[in-house]
Amino acid sequence: MGSTDFTWLIGGPQGSGVESGANIFSKVCAEMGYQIFGKREFYSNIKGEHSYFTVRISDENIHSNVNAVNLMVSFDAETIFRHYDEISSDGAIIYDSELENITTDRVNTLDSPFKDRLHKFLESKNKPFTIAGVLEVAKENGVKLYPVSFKSLLTQLSEELDNPRMRGLVRMYNVLGVSLSLGLIKMPSTSLVDSIDGIFSKKPKIAEMNKKTAIFSYNYASNNFENFNHALTGIPKQPDTILVQG
Template identity: 25%
Template sequence: MQKNQLTWMIGGPQGSGINASAEVFAKACSRAGLRIYANIEYHSNIMGKHSFYRVRVGDEDVRSYRDKTDILVALDHETLAGDGDHRRWPTHYGHLHEVNEGGGVIYDGEIGFDIAGGRTDLHFRAVPFMELIKKALEEVGKGEQARRYEVMKNTVGLGASLALCDYPFDLVAEVIRSQFKGKRSEVGELNVRAARLAFEYVKEHFDTSKFPYTLKPYPEPKARIVAKGYEIHAIAKLKAGCAFQTYYPISPATDESVFLERQQRDYNLLVVQCEDEISSINMAVGAAHMGVRASTATSGPGFALMVEGIGFASITEAPGPVLILYQRGGPSTGMPTRQEQGDLQFALHPAQGDFPHLVIAPGDLRECYQDTFSAFNWAERYQMPIIVLSDKKLASVYTTIDKLELMYDQIDRGEIFTGSEWTPVAAKGPNDQGTQAPGHNGNGHKLDLANVKEYLRYALTD
């Protein structure tokens, strides 16, 4: 029997709510004192394509996922067996082969999956998803609307999997309710009821005592942060005093700017969605020149459009901006929702010629927090653009963090111009003796410098 060491996976078509169920499960585990590390893999469309979400749970700090899973929740046939039954060339072969020996498989009994001739070392549990949803709706007089609430299959699968690993249901019910507040609280209660019916169904119809993986909450759990990578980048910007953020929507960078948009009223921040990436970088450069801590965020294709603006920021010695580059699969549009770390050379040499700029590459979320914060200090201290190399994996990871701490937490704005540094200096030169040798201004007009009353130039004193 393995306790509090578990990888849980849910798969289904996009739009079926797998991310909601996975994050409810992750939050419930975190609130119970366990540590989690979760990530989602999805296609670059809105509905229909296969996606899956992994949640790894452990007693100690977890900083990566495992390819193998202990519990698989399948909302459709494709999650189990792949797409070879309806495609000439399969793109994947499902996730059954990724389930560890002795693991459990929760699947919808209506999908027609035949376990005969398959793996005999797994605990297959067929659950009537729609039947349980209809039963939950009948209790509130909405039984005829079952198809309208089909999306609740994700909660049914979650509830059934909790029974399999013997996890207390009430901890998850509390998190579900917290997701549905106000007018949506009724929907939250329906989800809780559907999940509970699934939990009870598995307990009544199957022997769960022989399942080798269990989860148990800590009696006195510690409070921990549960956050995604793009949120950590955004929080670091707020901590650093970022006052101006520009962006043009592009995966996976958009989530950071959307998060900051929700915070701008509380943190004296302006977030501008521009017409394109060229505008985004140039507006950020202009703001930096005006003394504002400015930033932008993009991915590979957007970064390709920003290169002239980055060169302009460097040659004009702008104190920024800070640019978060969320790397993804390339080239060109490439694979917008897939992981790749292929932009290092591009970030080192982004425009024509060679020019000073910094490139920082954090390795985990704790480094993302420190490096993004420090990037604003370096931008203003050394008056140059700063590129922070993130990626899709760091952006979408959902994990527990004991505490967000900065080893270097001082804001350093470099040398600040106050006005007192300017000292008038008399403009005397070889042509400045009376009217003997008249000088000329930049337009070629002659003038007698000896008779000019105003100071012609000023100099910065050390």
């Protein structure tokens, strides 16, 4: 395998924009020359159940996913409970800091067998049955933690743009998560803006709002997140390559 082999995971409730976020992230990486292989898993409901998307990025041809995740971004508690132990020892988790005190019992979509296994494990580690508890385990395994209040980011952005409506736009959490991820791994912001323009080419007003949100959160990560061992700054793009879904 080449010098770049990186897996990113985004998770949230079904209907919260997980797939849209993964599409933006994948398009950025593909435009920067990397080979992409993605996998989406979700329940067969419209909204509410757990959904996540993994994207593997490499500088060589790849034909499958791998188990270990190098970077996870989550804007809900269930994603952290279900996937915290998949993060590699040199990996990282970007998460909404307002989730830290949530207990497993408050996440109604966690099935009983999974919850029982998790409780038994956390008990063995003397950890509470909370997001903070599983994140402590991840940190002890070498995983870097990057907490940020998604709500506060939107509040700051709304004040900067003088647009009070931005405060409550939780549907923008996916763009926040993607952009924070790209800022952390030092992917050029121009590729992020270009990808949003391409995806929302028929909806210029939505594209503009997404671009402002993306650049704001990208800059936040660049200025505040430090000491991550991975950087994906781009490689020469191979001719006649396309990004496909199916």
